[in-house]
Amino acid sequence: MSQVREWSQVRKEDDTATVSIIFPLIGIKNHENASTEWIWKGRIVAQGSNIKDADNQYAIFNDVSSCxxxxxGARCFIAAASVQEDYDLLQSDGVQAYIQAKLTGPTTWIRLPKQWWPPEWDKYHDPVAPLVYALYGHPQAGMMWQTHMEQRIFALGFSRIEGWPSAYHHAETGCAFIVYVDDFVMIGPSKKLKALIQRVNKVIEMEEPTSLSKYLGCKHNSSVTYQGKVRTTETTFDMDEYLNTACDLYEAASGRKCRNADSPYAPELPLPQLLELCAEVGDLQPHAASLLMKLLYAARMSRPDLCAAITRLASRISRWDKDCDRRTHRLYDYVRTSANVRLKGCLSTDDFEFVIHAWPHADQNGDAMSSKSTSGRYVEFHGKGGANTFPACWSASKQTATCSSTCEAETVSLSDCMKKDAIPIQMLMSLLLGKPVDVVAHEDNAACIIAVQKGYSPALRALPRTQRCAIGALHEIFHERVQKPDEGRCLLVKEPTETHKGDIFTKELQPHKFKVAVQMLKMS
Structure with missing residues (x-):
């Protein structure tokens, strides 16, 4: 406050200066939960959307932000802690994280609401003061906090985990941290981890660590049992209250109550009736993006059974019709009915030699509204003998170009699964466990497997241009890659369609098949 100036004078003296305003922001944390769990929180924020430069133009900042x-990554950390003896899995928040970091670069000056002006400011016309700390809302605040945090933990011996943003490994102790803005998830040998956290807390102010519970809006309910010296950890991913809140918002927007439904897919209609519905704009069109994105977050966090239905509806937001309304009604009916269905994972210290299993899948023009195929995948960890499993990731997405055969669609899906998920997870788990970890990819298309074995297919030779993937690369991954002591193997095996876990991500399964598919994902 002692550096208060007139903005007109500042802009004359410093042509790099920028100016914005600050204001209070009040919200309810855990609003999706019961009111007894609500926490009213207030903070002072900068209006980052309205920062002007010395010429009164909108300020443009370098397109660099924290990642x-x-x-x-968090699920991989949970799995790694579950299979290692005497390992702890802890969680902590940075205390007022952003304003632990100072704002660097050109000075940003701020205007205060007039009600906050001290008496001595009354003599000014447009008083401003320099912003010293990385206040939430400033476009570069996130990057400043991450830089501040990294400088301090790197000095303690941490290093970045390649390919995994905001994940760090401490080679001396074997501990690892993964950070989402100011939420820390930490694993390592119990005594070493606690000692390391104490060291970190001297340079970064953190809350007292606790066992992992609610992280990024998803409750992680863990139960630990012992059979002799073998520790078994079962983790349940719970977003019941979030989903029920989403259904309440849907009922308010649609004016209808949710009904019982045993799958998220509406029954198929005769073509004339379908065309009639597609010709009219849907009533839910103004709310479509909000309704779908609300569910998409839950689908990505803990409800893989919702992915395909949401993805197909999301592709029609710009041309929303009454058939989309019908399908959205059915989707929310299923969500309300199955709100208490939870994804589960279980691993024990006997499962240290676990294997990564990848289930890539694709349909061939299975969506009547698009010629493009859908790629789906599910990646999980299998413990000793396969009895214990733990989910790592899943997705359902449209391919970028139309495929001319099932073999082509399956090859594209396999390539995406290995490059984007399975191999990066293999690299991360090898580091966290300190040993090689194998990957087994399950493929149900024989022609795809043969093409990968040969490394060439005359029918698929345009793939590098049309789909940006290469059979030769897949051949090297599964058949020619030179094995090193610190790397695991990648194996490709034939899997019957009936038992393939990726099927649920690419098709609108009938209710009886959908139920079986959900059970295969260990959801109940």
């Missing part, structure tokens, strides 16, 4: 961690 937060992924939920896939």
């Amino acid at each position: 937060p961690s992924t939920m896939t």
